[in-house]
Amino acid sequence: MTKHNCSRRSALRGIGVSIALPFLESWFLRKAVASPAEPARRLIYLYAPNGKLMKDWSPAARGPMSELPPLLRALEPWRKELRVISGLSLRPATPGNDGPGDHARAMATFLTGVRPRKTSGADVQAGVSIDQVAAAAVGNKTRLPSLELGCEGGKSAGICDNGYSCAYQTNLSWRSPQAPMPKEINPRVVFERLFGSGNDAATREAASKRDIEHRSILDFVAQDTRDVRKRLGRQDQVKLDEYLTSLREVEARIQRAQPVAAVGDQKVQKPIGIPSDFREHARQLIDLQVVAFQADLTRISTFVLGNDGSNRSYREVGVSEGHHDTSHHGNEAAKLEKLRRINLLHVEQLAYLLGKLASIREGEQTLLDRCLVVYGSGIRDGDRHDHDDLPILLAGAGSALPGRGEHLAYPVGTPLCNLHLTLLDWIGARNPRFGDSTGQLL
């Protein structure tokens, strides 16, 4: 069970260690020379579980949106930056011959486009996710090739959706078909991964000493791993290779120079744990996410607001029943109202992220202009578990992509992977196909 250590933002603000970004700038600049030819492009996927109330999500007509649908009202300041895309589908998430398990499949296919193997046991198999394909192409330019964040960790009990391993339902990002990238939910741990433990001079010096020490330790461990690998069976070698690959990647991270874009003078607080309040939790993570983009610590990110099938209760908005229970509303008015509040709360976090990104200047543009934010769910209507015509929304990218400020309607059944393919191209990792894609979108 995860510990919830702190509750109030004000307390946190008082206690937290803070890092002023000008310092960060100099720290991460190190030997790197600033001014890359073109400011970096960034890509972030936000996942919202259990579908949406579609009648309040979808714009009435296609084309330019003069007003936003009820669920998206919080995004009004960025209306002209949005692209609401309808018709996109995740056919690999449909039951097919696999029977029930739509929540597991929704999450496992959202970024992979690959039907996951139905197993509750050891042999999980999904696909490489889009963010990891992007990270493999552009991740070597930053300290962290990708960042995986979320507001909900693993399940406490190991029983998940109808015979599917929990791995499918708790991981959005997959490095290989067998190896998920676990997400980090503790803001303090995220802070430490990004910035080390503090900001005083001694800590900073210690940080660079520690990097040297870590490299010598990793050298040692890699040698030991190679030695023992020869003595293991084939199946175990695969497991150890997972370890060895990860070792190498961390070695490379430590060695990598840090080209840093210009950053403002705002402060990032060192959080002290996982806030029990959802809003506070999401915002602390978003703050860190934005700084990670700003300081060019990473360019690729996934952010899970909740695992699909999540039954979290959102007392922040007066819903004490679980989200999943509520999503099976059976058109009961009371449940619909509760579900609406949860949907709004999730969209509100997107608004917070967009606001943060838009507030940061990068040369002539804002960080939001350099960023593509994808928000959506792998299920359309939580009461029906369908995977066609999903709620998908794009923000950012300035004028680099067409359809700004519009509702783009595609024929129902157009693979979501077509969008992924377009975004891969945009980020600089052009691929001929991805998942069940049939071509690029936009």
Add this chain to the structure above:
Amino acid sequence: MKRILVSSLSLAGVVCLVVAGKALYSRDHGQTPAVEAALPDPDLSLDVNGITGPESHKTHNPGNFQQQALPLLEHHCVRCHGRASPKGNVSLVFADETAAKAVPAVWTMVLQVIDSGQMPPPERPRPPEFELQPFRDWVRAVVAAAGSTGRPLRRLNRAEYNNTVHDLLGTTLRPADDFPADDSGEGFDNLAQVLSISPTHIEIYLSAADSLIENARTQPEMWRRLSTPPVQDFIPFVLRGAPPEKAEAVKGVQAGPQDADAVARAKEIDRAYYALQAFADRAYRRPITHQEMYRLMSFVDQALSSGEVVDVGLARAFKAVLVCPHFLFRMELGRPEKAKGNGWEDFELAARLSYFLWSTMPDEELFRVAANRELAHPAVLNAQIRRMLKDSRSHALAVNFAGQWLQIRALAEVTRDPALFPEFNDDLRSAMLQETEEFFEHVVRTDQSALDLLLGDFTFVNEKLARHYGITGVVGSEFCRVSLAGTARAGLLTHASILTVTAGATRTSPTKRGRWILDNVLGTPPMSPPPGVDTLAKKVEGKMTTRQRFELHRSRADCAACHARMDALGYGLEEFGSTGGWRQRDEDGLVDATGVLPDGVTFHGAKELRAELAKHPAEFVRCLTQKLLIYALGRPLTPADQGALDAIVQLAARQNYRFSSLVIALIRSRPFRELSPPLAGNP
């Protein structure tokens, strides 16, 4: 006995000391280890051949499909499970024996549903025993021939990491609380294949090693123990492999006392060498080899040559050990089948025991018996198992095994509308969890019969939970044992924890409760709903009672087969509400707790349900053993494990399923003892 201490390594001109005399441990192979009890040990008479299970079948003639299996299939099965649109999507028509043997998992399931009385369905006649027995033999032979998957390489999960660093360092830090959540499979979070490693893990292992060792350096007590370890931290002297050449060259060179500084320095290095050896031995859970020591000491060398003190290098080496795969994984490299084993298999067995029963590394005593190679003696092994079960560390079995087997960890995620369930708050939630853990731990540590888990008419409550149960006389937050004699409650089935996690948010769910019993008590989980079935709740029309709502499940033939089993069973617990409180009425009026077991027997309420379950104790024990075996092995079971599973249950039955007899039989079974998959050869 003399020990030669090799320490100089790459430091030019530094000496190597020969320390004469006292060995840290003495070993005497001739001596029979003492057996703790004077009474004869019933588990010593275990039929080990029986335990090794399928192997005994392997020697049998695999049998004849035509004669042993086909008659039964034709008379009793293929009418529904034929070639065209078979029921439950299970077809039992095969082209020939080869085709039939290709699907051992199907046969395991077939035998299970026949033996549990689910099949043939009640309206059809049951196969006579003279057909059943040859059929069973044939299935078992097929299943045994399918082979198993050994012991895959498993990394420590979060609970194991925390416990291990606690025992290794004496720290109170719990770094793994910050690690990414471990994924689970088969209901458990310790499955080798599912415990993956990502770059995030490496980063977090590095930073955990930093904080653990840096914290240790600030605590004089802890650092003293690590840098000048006491005798009991040394694993007794066993084969450490060939010493590296470089050291070989200086081995035996007497210390030529050139100057006081050099001698002091040599002593310091020597201290570091032994501290590191003791630490790595315990961290790797087996003796570190000379080769490995040689490499580890380079951290000390480098520290010295860059003008740092020995302890700086030592700390760095400790950190390296904590990031090493030998520490993070349960590495099993012992190969006794080789003409000359490396002596590690005893240590590996010790670690299997400790991680199974304690979720942590072996303690001093276990290391000692492993080093003395005494675990091969059944009496010593049994005595160690009993000691470990009695020890307070077997609490880990309650938390990590029972917590997941019974699915009560899900309590953390349960939500209830406070308007409907004002009694449900975090105090009650944690009391529910603790009741079940205490109850399970009691059965384990006092070596009760495993059947007490199902039937024991006692439990552990604090004031909060006692009130919830309507038990008077318990005051305060401490848990105490109370008798349940004369109440409707007894055993796990009426624990509020289980009744709560198997209820819906607003009302009870006979389906979930029935399914829970099938999964976790009877070991006959229902099939997944077939493709194309809409599992979403049917629209409720008008005002319907809970029973009427659930009867909707049976209105469709494809749902009815499984729901008849799940729902009918779950009704039997209707006297307990959504948070496990006793009730005679629900929102629909008087509760009707009449249920039906899969074999068609009707019962009324939890008490009669227990009485019925108690008539077939082996079913429950087999289910428990199956879960325990998955947890112990860290892998899903295969059909080839079924024979061993049967044997364990049979052996435990001889001692009325005393918990220790179950665990001893399990630990001595082939699946628990067998090695990791064979060497891959040269890749």
